Amino acid sequence: MAAVRRHKRVAAAQPGFLPVKSSLDGNSSVIKPRKRVNKNKKKSWNKFSDIQDVEEFLDDVRLQERATGGLISEKTDDSLFFVDTGETDEKDTQKGKHSKPLRIDLILQPDSHIPAPKNVLAFQQPNAKKQRRISENAAKLAAMGVLPRREKLLQLRRAAAASGVSVKEHPVANNNPDRAFYDLWSAGTPEMADPYYLEQTKKKLVKRPDRLNEKPSVLPAIEVIAPGGSYNPDFFSHQDLLREAHEVEVKKQKAEEKLTRQLAVNEDKATEESTFKEQVEGLIEEEEIEPKEPEGDTEDTVIGPTATQEKKTEKQRKKEKAKRIKVKNRSLHKKLWNKNTKVDAVVTCCSLIGIESVLFFRRFQTPDLDVQLSDELASSLRSLKPEGSILKDRFKSLQKRNIIEPRERARFKRKYKLKYSEKRAFREIE
Incomplete structure (x- = not known):
């Protein structure tokens, strides 16, 4: 406590020190009686040490530095006071206001020799690299004399406005009596709106390319059957259809017979040896030749190779x-x-x-004719039995018109062999 008072007296005894707060005046301060406490520990020392007067003195010094830029005792009278003569010059005051910055602004200015860090975010622009690349490409095209579409349209609009011609003709309203006459019940209706608008709103179909209108085959999609194929055909028409079906069956039968003849195995087929025997038969008398017995002991002789075959190496x-x-x-x-x-x-x-492209490597096979015999004809549609399949007919029609390639039905191939086993109940019955 004594050290605090001594520090206070030393600060107040400095020449020219003027306290701003009245509480720092030595006469006005009330000295409290000293409290006797034990300060042998740091906790007690921090708790019972009174440093309020020192804090007040330091706060007053900081206030003077903020307000006047230093201690008041060190300032001159001209910087602290001014002489009021009663005369004011408006020009000088206005000029001083605009030219001289405020004192608070000067105080807030940084006085450090280290420059403030640059704010990178303040200089960044969204998509700056992309915009720079676009501008560079536009400059190159402009140097070559190529203008973008927006510039071309702008020039066209300016030229049209200068000549007095409207670039885009607006559709005529329905209630306008000067509009063109059209038949309400005609097949086609006039297009009053913009063609581009109609295409985008799906109200007008886009023009199809010519290649899409070309058909892969000249055959019709649905072929009309012969007159003999109806449910109640004419006699001669039905006979013509039967004759056509008969010719198809005859061709199939001939092809099967030809294949059977080609695959047949002839056991009596002449060979070179049999032909030679027939040629020399009767010319040479056959003599009975007795087989010669080998000399020596037959028991000791060994038939076949005596040396054993050597085993092959790895x-x-x-x-x-x-x-x-x-x-x-x-x-x-x-x-x-x-x-x-x-x-x-x-x-x-x-x-x-x-031919531009080959769709298939198999030949198209004409399906069998759906025909009924004379005794199978029905007298009415109620008793008629259906022949053929619509799905198969459409499938064959697609193949015939070169829309899909001819195919063969995939054969079922079993991966594993069937395993048969007798159950216990079956064995008990036996």
């Missing part, structure tokens, strides 16, 4: 295996090469003929 077996794999790969490569050669030949022939 190296020899590997060589033989590699040789077999090489031969197999060579034959497979040869088959693939022959297949690719045939495909290339087909494509070359089609290109020479003028």
Whole structure:
């Protein structure tokens, strides 16, 4: 406590010190009686030490530095006071207001020699790199004499406005008596709106390319059957249809018989040996030739090779295996090469003929005719039995018109063999 009072007296005894607050005056301060406490510990020392007067003195010094830029005792009279003569110059005051900054602004200005960090976010622009690239490309195109679409449209509008011609004609209102006459009940209605607007709103179809209107085949989508195929046909028409179906069946039967003849195995087929025997038969007399018995003991003789075959080494077996794999790969490569050669030949022939693309490599097979015999004809539609399938007919029509390629029905191939096992109940019954 004594040290605090001594520090206070030393600060107040400095020459020219003027306290701003009246509480710092030594006469007005009331000295409280000293309280006797034990200060042998840091906690007690911090708790019972009175430093209020020191804090007040330091606050007053800080206030003087903020208000006047330093201690008042160190300032001159001219900086603290001014002489009021009663005369005011408006020009000088206005000029001073605008030219001289405020004192508070000068105080708030940084006085550090280290510059403030640059705010990068204040200088950033969204999509700056993209906009710079677009502007550079536009400058290059402008140097080459190429203008963007927006500039071209702007020039057209300016030229049209200068010549007095409207660029876009507005549609005529329905209640305008000067509009063109059209028939209300005609097949086509006039397009009063903008064509681009109609296309975007799906009210007008987009113009189809000409290649989409070309049909892959000249055949009709639905072929009309022969007159003999109706439910109550004419006699001669029905006979013509039966004759046509009969000719198809005869062709199939002939093809099957031809295939059977080609695949038949002739057991009495002449060979070279049989032909030679027939030629020399009767010319040479056959003599009975008795087999000669080998001399010596037959028991000790051994028939067949006496030396046993040596076992192959692992190296020899590997060589033989590699040789077999090489031969197999060579034959497979040869088959693939022959297949690719045939495909290339087909494509070359089609290109020479003028066909752009080949859709299939199988020939289209005409389906069987749906025909009923004379005794199967029904007298009414109620008793008529359906023939054929609509789905199969449409599928064959698509193949015939070159819309899809001819196909064969996938054959069912069982992955694993069936396993038969007898159950216990079945064995008990037996």
